[in-house]
Amino acid sequence: MPSASTGTTIRSPHAGTRGKFRFDVPRGEFSVTYAWSDELGCFAEVFGDRRLIEDADGDRYVFRLVSQRPLRLLRLDDGDTLMSLGLDARVCTIKPYRRTQLWSRAFYDWYPRLDGLRYVPRYATGHTNYCLYLDRCAGVLVAESQGRIATRHDLLERVIDAYPLTTTLL
DSSP, X not given: OOOOOOSEEOOOTTTTOOOOSTTSOTTOSSOEEEEESSXXXXXXXXXXXXXXXXXXXXXXXXXXXXXXXXXXXXXXTOHHHXXXXXXXXXXXXXXXXXXXXXXXXXXXXXXXXXXXXXXXXSSSTTSOEEEEEHHHHGGGEEEEEEEEGGGOHHHHHHHHHHSSOEESOO
């Protein structure tokens, strides 16, 4: 996540809501957001379970997140880290999410300076996923809009070429 100084400050639309995704906290005590190291990989991770990007998804925006300082991330994509914590890679991929949400809460409590987690994706293998604790790093994150999904035909075509996804938007 390279540095930049333009764009929109990050705020989560899910602040205070109960956990829904992998490393959300179960009772919504703090807000997180997710990011990916690859712009195509985010589509694999978000739409991989249903394998379809529908018309209604076209109103969603693609953003590039940029950090103005190095983020302090727990490397759950590293075997030494996982072994030290008594975990294995399943913490990055297992469903349902209740157990991983509890781990996220524990990491947050154990490491007060931690900005988030770095972990392996379920579908976009070879890339990296991030879960960012927004109360700790939102002030240094900048979101650069890449436009609405529906207007990014070039991006959608690359996504369809890279992953077994289909779309009604093309």
